[in-house]
Amino acid sequence: MHASFRRWFALVAVVVASVLLSGCGYNAIQQKDEAVKAGWSEVLNQYQRRADLVPNLVATVKGYAAHESQVLTEVTEARARVGQVQVNAEDPESLARFQAAQGELSSALGRLLVVSENYPTLKADQSFRDLQAQLEGTENRITVARGRYIATVQDYNTYIRSFPQVITAKVFGYREKPNFSVENEAQIQRAPSVDFGPASQPAPAN
Numbered sequence: 526m527h528a529s530f531r532r533w534f535a536l537v538a539v540v541v542a543s544v545l546l547s548g549c550g551y552n553a554i555q556q557k558d559e560a561v562k563a564g565w566s567e568v569l570n571q572y573q574r575r576a577d578l579v580p581n582l583v584a585t586v587k588g589y590a591a592h593e594s595q596v597l598t599e600v601t602e603a604r605a606r607v608g609q610v611q612v613n614a615e616d617p618e619s620l621a622r623f624q625a626a627q628g629e630l631s632s633a634l635g636r637l638l639v640v641s642e643n644y645p646t647l648k649a650d651q652s653f654r655d656l657q658a659q660l661e662g663t664e665n666r667i668t669v670a671r672g673r674y675i676a677t678v679q680d681y682n683t684y685i686r687s688f689p690q691v692i693t694a695k696v697f698g699y700r701e702k703p704n705f706s707v708e709n710e711a712q713i714q715r716a717p718s719v720d721f722g723p724a725s726q727p728a729p730a731n
Contacts, residue, residue: 550690
């Protein structure tokens with residue numbers, strides 16, 4: 526009888542604890558925390574996709590504009606710096622360094638595309654046009670992934686600051702998460718414009 530009573534008491538305790546934890550937001554905090562992690566993974570995937578395009582893009586431009594060594598070097602070095610950043614999304618300083626490095630790569634790629642406008646044969650090269658199209662698509666995906674991540678972190682941070690979740694968060698060690706700084710919040714709602722010129726459009730069928 527004592528063993529049966531202990532099992533029954535343990536079962537009741539588990540049920541009561543589950544109800545209490547659910548009521549104080551524990552389960553929701555878990556779900557929102559996992560959503561933030563998933564969003565961050567998607568951000569990293571899209572930034573890595575862009576970094577993977579850089580070597581071929583630089584090599585293609587170099588084939589037509591080898592003397593544009595400065596801008597080619599800037600892009601290559603910016604990509605290298607991105608690869609050297611060991612980012613921890615839970616650390617504000619680490620996240621800021623990551624964002625700064627990605628911003629430098631964005632600027633370098635923008636200068637490279639501006640330079641390409643001076644070389645009609647390069648703009649007409651099919652490989653270059655394909656890379657441009659991939660870069661444009663990747664920039665769009667980066668914008669979407671960043672926007673979703675920013676919103677997910679904001680939702681998580683707001684939730685754990687609210688009562689009674691704030692108590693649960695403190696008890697279980699959940700803290701506010703750092704986020705990307707957004708200089709122009711409206712800008713993240715739309716993909717950046719990457720102007721590849723008329724040559725980036727496929728030739729009409731005969």
